[in-house]
Amino acid sequence: MKLNEDNYYSQEANKAYFSVSQYKDFCKCEAMAMAKIRGEYEQPVTKSMLIGTLVDRWFEGTLDKLRVESPNIFFCRNGALRADFRKASQIIERIKQDYRFMQYMSGEKQRILTFEMFGAPWKMKMDSFSEKICITDLKVVWNFKSLAFWRYDLQGAVYREGCYLNGYGYLPFYLAAVTKENVPNFDIFQIENQILDAALNEIAVKMPRFIEVKAGLREPECCGVCDYCKSIKKARLRFYSELLED
Numbered sequence: 001m002k003l004n005e006d007n008y009y010s011q012e013a014n015k016a017y018f019s020v021s022q023y024k025d026f027c028k029c030e031a032m033a034m035a036k037i038r039g040e041y042e043q044p045v046t047k048s049m050l051i052g053t054l055v056d057r058w059f060e061g062t063l064d065k066l067r068v069e070s071p072n073i074f075f076c077r078n079g080a081l082r083a084d085f086r087k088a089s090q091i092i093e094r095i096k097q098d099y100r101f102m103q104y105m106s107g108e109k110q111r112i113l114t115f116e117m118f119g120a121p122w123k124m125k126m127d128s129f130s131e132k133i134c135i136t137d138l139k140v141v142w143n144f145k146s147l148a149f150w151r152y153d154l155q156g157a158v159y160r161e162g163c164y165l166n167g168y169g170y171l172p173f174y175l176a177a178v179t180k181e182n183v184p185n186f187d188i189f190q191i192e193n194q195i196l197d198a199a200l201n202e203i204a205v206k207m208p209r210f211i212e213v214k215a216g217l218r219e220p221e222c223c224g225v226c227d228y229c230k231s232i233k234k235a236r237l238r239f240y241s242e243l244l245e246d
């Protein structure tokens, strides 16, 4: 299956390829990951995620296209941005004045690559790709600490390896991060190679099982606590004292 911007996020593409977000789904809950692949479960989109989408689309230069695609989510009848999303324009106004931030985001936008890694086909899509120079991913987060919480080292590891396997060499991986704080903070974080190496090893260890689960050769495990697991659970009889344990 050949990927392009129209089918990249399709169910068919998610069946055919692993991606960083699918790998993370498998780590969280195999049952949820499989339900997503079968098209039976979708993660609800939050307002907070949509702020990131707006900033992404501005960088891509496709904000006008978004206005046509989903007029009611982001914009009022008069075409102005809804109040919920004014944070996005505040962020854009701020970062576009910053030379370094814009420079790191100035590569080719939304470049798609596919490759074989750890015995499975993978897909990836880069926010900004400067051939022979670097890979940069844009992150709109609550604060800088959340960068580590979301494990962007896993993304960096896959992207660095994906570029290498496509013949682009080992490129440095950067996060162009901007916060949703009252006054947005922003910086460029390089994820060091030894951190990416460790993340890639972690993926290598877990992939054999995930490949088998995805192929239907093993039963997916339910985590029991995620929204998907709650949506398919049956009531259990429990003891009140369980709630008194720390």
Ligand SMILES: [Zn+2]
Pocket (backbone or CB within 6 Å): 028, 029, 030, 031, 032, 222, 223, 224, 225, 226, 227, 228, 229
């Ligand atoms: Zn679960």
